[in-house]
Amino acid sequence: MNQLFDAGRWWLLVGKHWSENRKKYTLSLIAIAGLLLFWFIVILAVDGHRGIGTTMQSTTYYFGLFVVGCLYASILFADLGSKTRGLNYLVVPASHLEKLCCSLFYAVILFFACYTAIFYIVDVLVLKTANAIGYSYWAKHHLPTDIFEPQKIVNVFYLPEHSRSDNDLIYLLMTYFVVQSVFILGSIYFAKFSFIKTVIASLLIGLLITFIVGKLIIPILPPGSYHNGMNSYQAYTVKDTPSGDGIMIYSDAATDKLVSLPGWINTILLFLLKFAFAPLFWLAAYFRLKEKEI
Amino acid sequence: MIAIQNLHFAYRKKPVFTGLSLQLQPGHIYGLLGKNGTGKSTLLRNIAGLLFPDKGKIEVLGFTPGKREPSFLQEIFMVPEEFYLPDVPLWHLVQHHAPFYPKFNKAQFEKYIAEFEVPAGSTLQNMSYGQKKKVLISFGLASNASMLLMDEPTNGLDIMSKSQFRKVMAGALDENKCIVISTHQVKDLENLIDRVTIIDEGKILFDQTIGAISRKLSFQISFDSEEVKNALYSESSLRGAAIITTNTEGEESKLDLELLYKAIVLNGAAVTSVFKD
Numbered sequence: 222m223n224q225l226f227d228a229g230r231w232w233l234l235v236g237k238h239w240s241e242n243r244k245k246y247t248l249s250l251i252a253i254a255g256l257l258l259f260w261f262i263v264i265l266a267v268d269g270h271r272g273i274g275t276t277m278q279s280t281t282y283y284f285g286l287f288v289v290g291c292l293y294a295s296i297l298f299a300d301l302g303s304k305t306r307g308l309n310y311l312v313v314p315a316s317h318l319e320k321l322c323c324s325l326f327y328a329v330i331l332f333f334a335c336y337t338a339i340f341y342i343v344d345v346l347v348l349k350t351a352n353a354i355g356y357s358y359w360a361k362h363h364l365p366t367d368i369f370e371p372q373k374i375v376n377v378f379y380l381p382e383h384s385r386s387d388n389d390l391i392y393l394l395m396t397y398f399v400v401q402s403v404f405i406l407g408s409i410y411f412a413k414f415s416f417i418k419t420v421i422a423s424l425l426i427g428l429l430i431t432f433i434v435g436k437l438i439i440p441i442l443p444p445g446s447y448h449n450g451m452n453s454y455q456a457y458t459v460k461d462t463p464s465g466d467g468i469m470i471y472s473d474a475a476t477d478k479l480v481s482l483p484g485w486i487n488t489i490l491l492f493l494l495k496f497a498f499a500p501l502f503w504l505a506a507y508f509r510l511k512e513k514e515i
Numbered sequence: 516m517i518a519i520q521n522l523h524f525a526y527r528k529k530p531v532f533t534g535l536s537l538q539l540q541p542g543h544i545y546g547l548l549g550k551n552g553t554g555k556s557t558l559l560r561n562i563a564g565l566l567f568p569d570k571g572k573i574e575v576l577g578f579t580p581g582k583r584e585p586s587f588l589q590e591i592f593m594v595p596e597e598f599y600l601p602d603v604p605l606w607h608l609v610q611h612h613a614p615f616y617p618k619f620n621k622a623q624f625e626k627y628i629a630e631f632e633v634p635a636g637s638t639l640q641n642m643s644y645g646q647k648k649k650v651l652i653s654f655g656l657a658s659n660a661s662m663l664l665m666d667e668p669t670n671g672l673d674i675m676s677k678s679q680f681r682k683v684m685a686g687a688l689d690e691n692k693c694i695v696i697s698t699h700q701v702k703d704l705e706n707l708i709d710r711v712t713i714i715d716e717g718k719i720l721f722d723q724t725i726g727a728i729s730r731k732l733s734f735q736i737s738f739d740s741e742e743v744k745n746a747l748y749s750e751s752s753l754r755g756a757a758i759i760t761t762n763t764e765g766e767e768s769k770l771d772l773e774l775l776y777k778a779i780v781l782n783g784a785a786v787t788s789v790f791k792d
Contacts, residue, residue, distance in 0.1 A: 224584040230615070237611040241601040305599035311565055314588035314615040511583075515565045 226318050234315050234323040253289060254339050257281070261347040272351055273344075278375035279390070282340050286333075286397055293332055294404035295416035297324050298510070302412030307515040317511045325503060328405060329398065337377070348372050395495045402502035409509045444470045445477075453481035516541045516576060516662070516693050517562060523570035524554075524561060531557050532717040534571070541661065542690040546708035547697040548776050554717045555697040556596065559664045562695070563593045576661060589616050592660040594651050596667040602640035605633075608654065618659035627653035630683050631676070644671045652680065656687045663694045669703040681707050701772045711772070713779045721779045723790055725770060731789050733762040734771045747785045748778030761789050 239246075260281060264273055300306035313320070352371040359369050378390055407419030448455040458476040460469045517539040524532045531554040539545055549555050560566045561573055564580030564587065573580055578587035600608070605628070613619040628635055631649040639647060648671055655663055669677050684707055688694060696704060711728065713721040723731075732747070736755040743749045746758035757771065759778050778786050 222586050224586060227585070230585060233611075233614050237615075240603055240607050240611040303599070305595070305597050308560075308565060308593070308595055309599045311583065312563060312588060312591075312593055313612075314585045316585050317583065319585075512567075514567060515560070 231319045257343040272372040275375040282377045291404045294401045298408040399498040402499040406502045406506045518574045521571035541693045544694040544708045545710045546704045549714040591662040592655040592658050594665040600639045604638045616658040624657035665696045701776045705772045729767045733760045734768045
């Protein structure tokens with residue numbers, strides 16, 4: 222018998238998880254649909270003549286995805302915070318990897334698929350209705366020869382009006398998975414108030430990094446600023462003052478020095494953001510689960 | 516089946532076990548007795564792999580419990596004192612939980628449920644604490660796991676249910692199973708266990724089979740003041756003094772587990788000395 226991962230056992234876990242949580246999940250999805258609908262109706266009621274633009278649609282999508290996805294992730298291992306539930310969870314005859322993969326299947330894959338599907342169902346319904354109402358209003362005030370432009374349904378993974386060679390929304394999506402993986406790890410680490418504690422811990426780590434950058438790295442750099450993102454650094458020109466009792470720092474394209482990181486470092490960093498950070502946090506969650514005691 | 520060697524365990528700075536060693540064999544129902552807070556539950560959770568020893572070694576069925584491997588977990592079932600069961604119908608429990616235990620027997624489960632008089636069509640949500648506990652015990656027995664760990668299983672059961680529990684447990688043991696019942700309600704285990712292990716302050720004070728106890732000790736009521744004075748342990752009651760003496764006649768008396776427990780805790784040295792020869 223494979224002690225690390227067995228697909229049959231994992232599928233049993235998926236079925237067990239569903240049987241125990243299906244009411245909660247169904248109600249939560251209905252609540253998400255209700256909140257999205259309410260939000261779109263508020264927008265239409267407040268700013269109905271402009272409708273719901275693609276930017277508003279994608280902003281709503283990502284805001285909801287980040288908030289709800291991270292909230293869900295933060296309760297993913299809430300059972301481990303309770304002695305009775307945690308014991309019940311740990312003694313189920315399945316490996317730690319299977320238990321983690323089952324949770325990831327629900328939180329990462331299924332939640333994302335369901336949330337996206339619900340968003341589009343609500344979005345399509347609202348836009349169809351808004352367009353129909355908008356057209357009837359528009360028809361009364363325009364000539365038949367004028368062309369009515371209905372609101373378009375957004376592609377939340379691609380914004381053509383902002384398109385670059387590299388689509389930024391993919392990075393936003395990947396950032397979501399990284400942030401969510403932090404909350405998954407937090408839900409194992411923090412027995413109670415996991416969401417709040419993860420936010421606080423992330424802020425503290427962020428502050429620490431800012432402190433290290435601000436107090437340790439910036440002082441050793443010459444006067445200047447980051448140029449074109451964080452990949453290159455523009456060192457300003459430094460000259461003695463004419464009187465010789467001080468220095469002048471100024472930017473001059475002719476004399477400034479530009480230090481750029483090699484392109485492959487940028488490629489690696491983007492690769493890490495897209496594909497490595499989330500799995501690293503999942504791996505940390507796996508080891509934390511293995512060492513969990515109740 | 517279970518080999519515990521030199522177990523050291525502490526909760527932060529509070530030591531619970533400092534060198535505990537114990538061997539448990541299949542085919543027995545072990546009664547793990549002790550006061551509240553003496554480490555009974557901690558020992559069971561160490562055996563189940565829910566807690567990890569600070570030092571020493573635990574081996575259960577050839578596995579290291581702390582690794583919590585699936586092959587180990589499907590051979591061990593724990594009925595904790597405080598437990599959680601999901602709010603699902605009973606048949607859901609069988610459909611979605613039972614497949615994790617390869618030796619689970621549905622007919623056996625239904626039989627135990629019937630013996631415990633638990634309404635089979637009900638959902639766990641609508642059941643009382645006692646009924647839920649009986650479901651968990653039934654499930655544990657029907658899982659046919661080689662190792663059944665029960666922590667205060669009779670807590671929350673009414674008088675009739677305790678009687679049903681003893682009846683069900685008595686019929687559940689076979690030569691491949693090892694059942695460990697931890698309790699401080701020693702009366703509940705009378706006529707059920709075949710080995711008594713008394714634990715106190717994280718140490719094994721006493722560990723003997725019921726057969727050995729019956730052969731070596733005599734439990735009786737005495738009105739003879741001299742006999743009471745010379746007894747290994749005595750306790751006055753309205754109908755004379757309940758005493759434990761060395762069994763010199765070779766006649767087996769009815770074991771009073773509660774009296775034995777008190778004798779071990781209060782005058783352990785005298786009682787255990789009888790078993791040394």
